[in-house]
Amino acid sequence: MYLKDTAMIPCPDPYHCPSHLETLTLIDQLFVYKEKTLEESLVEGCCGIKSNNRYEVKDAIGNKVFTILEDNDCCNRTYCAAARSFIMNVFNDSNQEIIRLVRPFVCNCCKNELEVQSPPGVAIGHVRQNCHVCLPKFTVENERGQPAFKIAGPCVACSFCTDENFELVSLNGEEIDRPFGKIVKLFSSSGPNAGADFVLRFPRNLDVKMKATLLGACILIDSVYYENKQQPLPFLLCQCCLR
Template sequence: MIVCTRNFCGAARSFVITIVDNSGREIIRLSRPYRCSTCCFPCCLQKLQVEAPPGTTIGFVKQNWHPCLPKFTILNEREEEVLKIHGPCVPCSCCADVNFELKSLDESSVIGRISKQWAGVVKEAFTDADNFGVQFPMDLDVKVKALVLGACFLQDFMFFEHTNTNK
């Protein structure tokens, strides 16, 4: 089944990612069900659930419909809005980083960033490896930090997933 979803669903496939600590204990679980990932179907937008510890939902990352821009909302465990994320119109770039801005709820100020970092021509052309950077305020709630990390993984799958990868 995994081979079928990887080959036929590509970046839209469902996933569960576990993040473990140094002792191998699972501390965060990111879950995304299969969803159609096209702007023509605003009823099937992406939604990632974040659990920390596994079994305790701390929030969600929800894609917002927009005809041109990648937009997301970070929600707490009660599905109340916490932060907004705005990406560039074309979420790919040659020779430069691709930045998704973390914004306040009223979208008036940028408080951080998720960046897909440019790794150079050779690495970008011949490998599926990507480097990401996440910046947020030091005093941001630890649960929201985990949700921002989850948003980073979701954006990787949605915009930077290579079709021939075995992620």
């Protein structure tokens, strides 16, 4: 594992991390499941009206770690598509909100960004998209806005339903072929985590703030590249748009 950049230095004492993030201390994998009811799928498919996103996050043996709930309005979800703003509230198993993911609205589709807060209101990391002709590229920053490492993804437009790797690489790019972790978009899976949409893999001793920021990066990647791939053009106005 190649942790050369200053902001990538692992947590110096894993037993004295922020109390609200202690769940992440010994974890090196997270599995993310996107949840949607049949009714929500029918409404979205027939009317183009999207519901708030919900995710469940589990560890490698299938234990639930977090629940993620989107807090958004109908018009923003339905008509702003991949450029929409959102707030995602991340709850632990005691139903306490311990992480908040905040994404502002963007006019430039290549300038997506997200702030990770923990506890809510206190920034611990940022994810910023880097412009590229066809490849997804992001920079992960610490709470002070200092670049920590990069995320290099595949050409999503050329994918053919095979697992897609968004690799965690150093800032200098010299080790682009030697990633120290990855976010994987799964199209097929088996075992205790069958049905997962994403899997995150990272060093176990990585700073827990960076682990939480990677979870935010996963949600941003889903929103930008996968959520609206087959979304139909909405033709019904929701009630909130008529007010």
